Amino acid sequence: MIKIKGLHKSYPMGKDSLHVLKGLDLHIKEGEFVSIMGSSGSGKSTLLNIVGLLDIHDVGEYHLNGQLIEKLDEKKAAILRNKFLGFVFQSFNLISYKTALENVALPLYYAGVNRKERLKTALDYLDKVGLKEWANHLPNELSGGQKQRVAIARALVTKPKVVLADEPTGALDSTTTDSVMDLLKEINDEGMTVFVITHEEEVAEQTKRIVRLKDGVIISDEVTNPKVLA
Amino acid sequence: MxxxxxxxxxxxxxxxxxxxxxxxxxxxxxxxxxxxxxxxxxxxxxxxxxxxFERDAENAIFIWPNRTTKAYKGFQSGRRIEFKNEDVDFIKENYPGQFTGLIRRNQRSMEVSYKNEKSNYQVIAVDPDIQFIEKASPVAGRFINQLDLNKKSKTIAIGRMVEKDLFPKGISAVGKYVNVGGLAFKVIGVFSDPGGDNEERFAYIPITTSQMIYGNNDKVDQINLLYNPDMSIEEAVAFGNKMRRDFKKRHNVAPTDQRGIRVLNRAEMAQxxxxxxxxxxxxxxxxxxxxxxxxxxxxxxxxxxxxxxxxxxxxxxxxxxxxxxxxxxxxxxxxxxxxxxxxxxxxxxxxxxxxxxxxxxxxxxxxxxxxxxxxxxxxxxxxxxxxxxxxxxxxxxxxxxxxxxxxxxx
Known part of the structure; x- marks a missing residue:
C-alpha cells in the first residue's frame, strides 16, 4: 500500500538546510496497523506529511497504492488525498462553524458527491463512531474525545486506502485516548490500513507494528507482541 | 457555472x-x-x-443705450444716448449672417385690465423674434407675428400668469379685449416662459403699434439679437465686442466709456x-x-x-x-x-x-x-x-x- 525507498527530505534553514529524513525504506502492506515512534525532531511528522501528500520529498521513491508519486501539483495531490487518504490530526482540525455532520460530509463535497448522498453517508459514519446523536452540534459543543471521533469519521467517509493519524491522542486524557485507540483498532480490524504517528509508548503498543525513527533514520521495525494482536 | x-x-x-x-x-x-x-x-x-441661465436663449445678446460718462468729440459727459429704428437697420446691413434673430424692445410697466380685474404688468413692445429670445411658447392662440407689425394692430400676447390674474377660471383670454393703458387690445395668445411666474407676467405687443401710439416716434429702448449658433463661444464674444465698438463709434461715445453703450452677451456669461x-x-x-x-x-x-x-x-x-x-x-x-x-x-x-x-x-x-x-x-x-x-x-x-x-x- 505504501512503499518508500531511499527517501530523503531536507528543509532550507536560512543558508543551511536541515536534513530531516536520511534515506528511509519502509513498506506498509494493506490492512496493517503501523505506528511511527520517535521523539520530536526525529522526522516522524515529516514522514507523515510526505506519506499524506501534504509535502513533497527530495530524493527517493514513494508508491501510494501502487502509484508512483512524482511531480505532484496541488490539484493532483488534492485529488489523491481525497481519494486515498484520510487524516486525523492532533488538534482535530474541525471547521468551527460547521456541525459535526457537515464536517464529516465535507470530504464528500470535494469528491463531488451530491448533497443528499453526502449527508446520508456522513450520518452513517457518525453513527459508526457513536455520535449520531451529536450530528447537529458544533465542534465547540463536543468534548475532545468526541471531536476526535468526528475527525475519524471524517477521515473514513471517503473510504480511503489509508488513514493517517498524527498524534491522534496527543490532546486527549488517558480514558478518551483508549476509546480513540479502540476505534482505530476497530477500523483496522475491518481491513483499513492505519498509520499512526506518536511519541507515546502506550499508544504505539496498541498497534501491530512499531517503526522507530531517530534522527531521520529507522532504528527498529518490529511486530508487537502477539498478545495485542489477538 | x-x-x-x-x-x-x-x-x-x-x-x-x-x-x-x-x-x-x-x-x-x-x-x-x-x-x-x-x-x-x-x-x-x-x-x-x-x-x-436657462430662462432665456443661450445665444442672446442685449444692447441698450445709457448716459455717457465721458466727454468725447465735443459732446459733454452725461448725454443720454438713444437708439432708433435705424440702429436696427445698421445691424441688418453690417452683420449679415451673424445673427438669426433681431428685435427691438420697448418695455413699460402699464396697467392692464379685463372687466373689473386690473393690475400692472410689464408690457413689452417687440418684434416677433422675441419668443425665441425669451424661449416663450404659446399655450393658447398664437404669438404676435409680422402681420400684426405691418398692420400696427392692437394685438397683445399675454403671459400665463396675466391670464390667471385677470380672467376667471376656465375662461380663455384668447379673442377677448383687454384694456392696456386706456386702449383696447385684442388678446391673440397666451404663452408660457421657462423664466417662471415673473416672466409669465409679461405681455407683448407689436413694436410698430407701440411706436405709433406712444409718442409717434421710432425710438428703441433696447435691441436684442440671437447670434448665429454656429459661432463658437469665442467668435460670439468677439462679435459682441465688435458691435459694442461699432455702436460707440456710431453714437460718438468714447471708446473707454463703460456706460454709454451697454452690451450683455450670453456668450461671455457662458464662458x-x-x-x-x-x-x-x-x-x-x-x-x-x-x-x-x-x-x-x-x-x-x-x-x-x-x-x-x-x-x-x-x-x-x-x-x-x-x-x-x-x-x-x-x-x-x-x-x-x-x-x-x-x-x-x-x-x-x-x-x-x-x-x-x-x-x-x-x-x-x-x-x-x-x-x-x-x-x-x-x-x-x-x-x-x-x-x-x-x-x-x-x-x-x-x-x-x-x-x-x-x-x-x-
Missing amino acids: FDLDRWREIFQSMGKNKLRTILSGFTITFAIMLFTILLGMGNGLKNTFSSF GTGQVSGALDMIVIIISIGTLIAGIVGISNIMVYIVKERTKELGIRKALGAKPSSIITMILFEALFITSFAGYFGLLIGTGVLEFAAPRLEKYFIKDPSVDSGIIIFATILLMISGIIAGYLPARRAAKIKPIVALRDD
Missing part, C-alpha cells in the same frame, strides 16, 4: 461569520453611499447654477459659467474618486484579513481534498457577492438620502440632486473588481500554501 452546493458553502461561510461579512459589506456600502451623495450634491449645485461648472465638476470628481479609493483600500484590507483569518480552515479543506481552484473560487465568489450586494445597498441608501434631503437643500443652492445610474453601476463594478483583485491575490497565496503550513498556523 452556477453550482448550488458551492453557493451553499459560501452562504454558510458568510452566515456563520456575520460580523466579518457585515464589516466588509459595510465598507462598500459606506463608500458607495458617500459616492452617491457627493455626486448627487455636486449635480444639484450644477443644476442650480445652470437654471440661472464664465463653463469655467465655474468645470471647476465644480473637478471638485466633485476628485472627492468621489477619493471616496472610491478609500472604499477600495478598505475592501482590500478586509479581504487580506479574511484570507489570513481563514488560512487554517483553508488548510483543512485542502487536506480533505479541496483543489486550489475551488479555494480561490470560494473566496472570490464570497467577495463578489458581498461587494455587489453591499454596493447596491449603499446605492439605495445614498439615493434615499438624496431623495429625502432634496426639498431641504434648495435654500443651499442644491437643486434636484441626482446621480446618473450608469456612474453608480460603474462605481459598484469598480469596487467589485477591486474586491476580486484584493481577494484574488491573498486567495491564490492561500491556495498555494502547503496544507501543513496552514494547519500549523494556530
Whole structure:
C-alpha cells in the first residue's frame, strides 16, 4: 500500500538546510496497523506529511497504492488525498462553524458527491463512531474525545486506502485516548490500513507494528507482541 | 457555472461569520453611499447654477443705450444716448449672417385690465423674434407675428400668469379685449416662459403699434439679437465686442466709456459659467474618486484579513481534498457577492438620502440632486473588481500554501 525507498527530505534553514529524513525504506502492506515512534525532531511528522501528500520529498521513491508519486501539483495531490487518504490530526482540525455532520460530509463535497448522498453517508459514519446523536452540534459543543471521533469519521467517509493519524491522542486524557485507540483498532480490524504517528509508548503498543525513527533514520521495525494482536 | 452546493458553502461561510461579512459589506456600502451623495450634491449645485441661465436663449445678446460718462468729440459727459429704428437697420446691413434673430424692445410697466380685474404688468413692445429670445411658447392662440407689425394692430400676447390674474377660471383670454393703458387690445395668445411666474407676467405687443401710439416716434429702448449658433463661444464674444465698438463709434461715445453703450452677451456669461461648472465638476470628481479609493483600500484590507483569518480552515479543506481552484473560487465568489450586494445597498441608501434631503437643500443652492445610474453601476463594478483583485491575490497565496503550513498556523 505504501512503499518508500531511499527517501530523503531536507528543509532550507536560512543558508543551511536541515536534513530531516536520511534515506528511509519502509513498506506498509494493506490492512496493517503501523505506528511511527520517535521523539520530536526525529522526522516522524515529516514522514507523515510526505506519506499524506501534504509535502513533497527530495530524493527517493514513494508508491501510494501502487502509484508512483512524482511531480505532484496541488490539484493532483488534492485529488489523491481525497481519494486515498484520510487524516486525523492532533488538534482535530474541525471547521468551527460547521456541525459535526457537515464536517464529516465535507470530504464528500470535494469528491463531488451530491448533497443528499453526502449527508446520508456522513450520518452513517457518525453513527459508526457513536455520535449520531451529536450530528447537529458544533465542534465547540463536543468534548475532545468526541471531536476526535468526528475527525475519524471524517477521515473514513471517503473510504480511503489509508488513514493517517498524527498524534491522534496527543490532546486527549488517558480514558478518551483508549476509546480513540479502540476505534482505530476497530477500523483496522475491518481491513483499513492505519498509520499512526506518536511519541507515546502506550499508544504505539496498541498497534501491530512499531517503526522507530531517530534522527531521520529507522532504528527498529518490529511486530508487537502477539498478545495485542489477538 | 452556477453550482448550488458551492453557493451553499459560501452562504454558510458568510452566515456563520456575520460580523466579518457585515464589516466588509459595510465598507462598500459606506463608500458607495458617500459616492452617491457627493455626486448627487455636486449635480444639484450644477443644476442650480445652470437654471440661472436657462430662462432665456443661450445665444442672446442685449444692447441698450445709457448716459455717457465721458466727454468725447465735443459732446459733454452725461448725454443720454438713444437708439432708433435705424440702429436696427445698421445691424441688418453690417452683420449679415451673424445673427438669426433681431428685435427691438420697448418695455413699460402699464396697467392692464379685463372687466373689473386690473393690475400692472410689464408690457413689452417687440418684434416677433422675441419668443425665441425669451424661449416663450404659446399655450393658447398664437404669438404676435409680422402681420400684426405691418398692420400696427392692437394685438397683445399675454403671459400665463396675466391670464390667471385677470380672467376667471376656465375662461380663455384668447379673442377677448383687454384694456392696456386706456386702449383696447385684442388678446391673440397666451404663452408660457421657462423664466417662471415673473416672466409669465409679461405681455407683448407689436413694436410698430407701440411706436405709433406712444409718442409717434421710432425710438428703441433696447435691441436684442440671437447670434448665429454656429459661432463658437469665442467668435460670439468677439462679435459682441465688435458691435459694442461699432455702436460707440456710431453714437460718438468714447471708446473707454463703460456706460454709454451697454452690451450683455450670453456668450461671455457662458464662458464664465463653463469655467465655474468645470471647476465644480473637478471638485466633485476628485472627492468621489477619493471616496472610491478609500472604499477600495478598505475592501482590500478586509479581504487580506479574511484570507489570513481563514488560512487554517483553508488548510483543512485542502487536506480533505479541496483543489486550489475551488479555494480561490470560494473566496472570490464570497467577495463578489458581498461587494455587489453591499454596493447596491449603499446605492439605495445614498439615493434615499438624496431623495429625502432634496426639498431641504434648495435654500443651499442644491437643486434636484441626482446621480446618473450608469456612474453608480460603474462605481459598484469598480469596487467589485477591486474586491476580486484584493481577494484574488491573498486567495491564490492561500491556495498555494502547503496544507501543513496552514494547519500549523494556530
